[in-house]
Amino acid sequence: MTARPDTGTGLGVSFIFSTVIHLAVFLLVIWWGRLAPENMRLQETYYVDVVNLPAADPRAGSPTQKGDDLEQAAPTPPPSVPVPENPMSLPVPPKPDARAKTTRTSKENEATSDSTSFAERMAKLERKAEARHAEEALAGLQKKVKSSGSGRSGMPTGSGTQGGSDYTAYIQSRLKDAFRETISYSSKNPEVMVRIFIDTDGRIVRRKTERSSGDPTFEIAVQRAIDLASEKFPPPPNHKVFEGVFIFRPQGISQNKP
Amino acid sequence: MALFLSAGIVVKLVLGLLIFFSVVSWAIILFKLFQIHRANSESERFMDFFWKSKRFDAIASQVDRFANTPLTVLFNEGYGELKRVVEGGSGRSDSSVLSTDLGGIENVSRALRRATNSEITRLEKYTTFLATTGSTSPFIGLFGTVWGIMTAFEGIGKTGSASLAVVAPGIAEALIATAIGLVAAIPAVMAYNHFQHKIRVLIKGMDSFSTEFLNIVQRNIAGK
Numbered sequence: 443m444t445a446r447p448d449t450g451t452g453l454g455v456s457f458i459f460s461t462v463i464h465l466a467v468f469l470l471v472i473w474w475g476r477l478a479p480e481n482m483r484l485q486e487t488y489y490v491d492v493v494n495l496p497a498a499d500p501r502a503g504s505p506t507q508k509g510d511d512l513e514q515a516a517p518t519p520p521p522s523v524p525v526p527e528n529p530m531s532l533p534v535p536p537k538p539d540a541r542a543k544t545t546r547t548s549k550e551n552e553a554t555s556d557s558t559s560f561a562e563r564m565a566k567l568e569r570k571a572e573a574r575h576a577e578e579a580l581a582g583l584q585k586k587v588k589s590s591g592s593g594r595s596g597m598p599t600g601s602g603t604q605g606g607s608d609y610t611a612y613i614q615s616r617l618k619d620a621f622r623e624t625i626s627y628s629s630k631n632p633e634v635m636v637r638i639f640i641d642t643d644g645r646i647v648r649r650k651t652e653r654s655s656g657d658p659t660f661e662i663a664v665q666r667a668i669d670l671a672s673e674k675f676p677p678p679p680n681h682k683v684f685e686g687v688f689i690f691r692p693q694g695i696s697q698n699k700p
Numbered sequence: 701m702a703l704f705l706s707a708g709i710v711v712k713l714v715l716g717l718l719i720f721f722s723v724v725s726w727a728i729i730l731f732k733l734f735q736i737h738r739a740n741s742e743s744e745r746f747m748d749f750f751w752k753s754k755r756f757d758a759i760a761s762q763v764d765r766f767a768n769t770p771l772t773v774l775f776n777e778g779y780g781e782l783k784r785v786v787e788g789g790s791g792r793s794d795s796s797v798l799s800t801d802l803g804g805i806e807n808v809s810r811a812l813r814r815a816t817n818s819e820i821t822r823l824e825k826y827t828t829f830l831a832t833t834g835s836t837s838p839f840i841g842l843f844g845t846v847w848g849i850m851t852a853f854e855g856i857g858k859t860g861s862a863s864l865a866v867v868a869p870g871i872a873e874a875l876i877a878t879a880i881g882l883v884a885a886i887p888a889v890m891a892y893n894h895f896q897h898k899i900r901v902l903i904k905g906m907d908s909f910s911t912e913f914l915n916i917v918q919r920n921i922a923g924k
Binding site for chain 1: 719722723724726727728729730731734735826856857
């Protein structure tokens with residue numbers, strides 16, 4: 443049998459080549475990874491205070507239906523067409539004689555004096571209507587701001603202790619966002635009711651689990667959501683301690699309205 | 701890189717094993733490419749030389765020029781066996797022993813067959829590793845992925861968070877094992893199929909050469 447050339451050497455050289463190729467690919471991947479952007483970060487959610495946004499007209503862009511009501515309630519401006527003094531008088535056809543000419547002149551004088559007095563009255567009426575309109579608009583706006591359950595997207599200005607107020611809705615929204623990140627449960631349809639007290643500086647001073655689900659995973663998720671959301675709570679309005687009861691379910695968060 | 705470093709120990713082991721498979725299979729691929737390419741090219745050159753030569757002893761003196769083709773091994777084996785048969789026959793009183801005794805041809809045929817088998821074995825050496833890599837690497841990678849996902853879910857259960865930011869890195873770490881498994885397996889399978897085809901062609905060439913060699917031997921003996 444003829445001896446063959448040693449294949450071990452060839453394989454050894456190939457092995458070195460292969461290792462070099464793999465190292466090159468590895469370095470290429472690292473280099474490419476440095477070029478590629480970093481891991482995606484979760485984008486911060488910004489809450490825009492819609493109510494306190496500067497606006498030219500306080501009635502403009504009012505999100506509630508009450509704004510339209512105000513429009514309807516406002517008095518209509520008086521008609522600009524001059525009303526004759528004696529509405530019952532019939533129009534007199536002009537007479538071609540000179541007497542009639544004199545009468546016309548005197549009537550023109552009367553009409554001039556009448557139009558001056560009418561313009562004064564009109565100006566007075568308009569001023570009165572404007573003042574009344576402004577008062578009603580202001581009252582309507584104040585009423586809208588104080589009213590409960592309206593303008594959920596805005597920052598709170600109403601009483602925070604009222605269920606469904608702007609501040610409560612705001613807190614609920616923040617809790618909902620945080621809960622979406624932390625949600626985890628191991629039982630079927632768990633439900634936790636938590637009473638939260640928020641200090642005047644926006645810190646949670648106390649939290650009380652009013653009703654437990656018996657699912658520790660869900661309880662931890664709820665507590666983590668509250669911790670996460672409480673990092674950016676604004677202080678409650680009117681410098682009062684806020685107290686709210688929220689029900690956490692896998693489907694979402696709702697307020698416990700009395 | 702970060703995915704590899706932050707992976708668990710089992711996933712790291714799986715990745716290391718797959719990288720080892722990939723390095724070795726690429727070494728075999730490169731070696732076999734070189735070996736089969738040289739065998740093919742030298743076989744063609746040897747066959748040209750074989751048909752141009754008139755005498756076996758002239759070929760035998762030049763056969764070292766074609767060291768990488770399996771045909772030279774066949775020729776050496778066949779020629780060596782033929783010489784032994786002729787030398788064994790010349791010692792007898794009857795000088796035409798080879799022409800009448802078919803056992804001499806059979807000896808040469810057996811020697812050629814044995815050489816063919818040894819060459820097939822040599823050509824197919826290491827290709828089984830390619831087949832193994834091609835068939836098992838995806839499963840090894842899948843094992844690493846399953847293990848990584850199990851670990852990721854355990855982590856999710858402990859932290860109590862199911863957000864994308866928590867889930868995604870664990871899944872990505874796990875999936876890289878399958879990716880590396882496929883990276884190791886795909887070239888190995890392709891190379892294995894390619895080498896099988898090339899080796900089959902070389903085997904056909906060896907069979908043809910054996911037949912031609914036996915024909916020449918028989919013609920020469922019959923002519924004596």
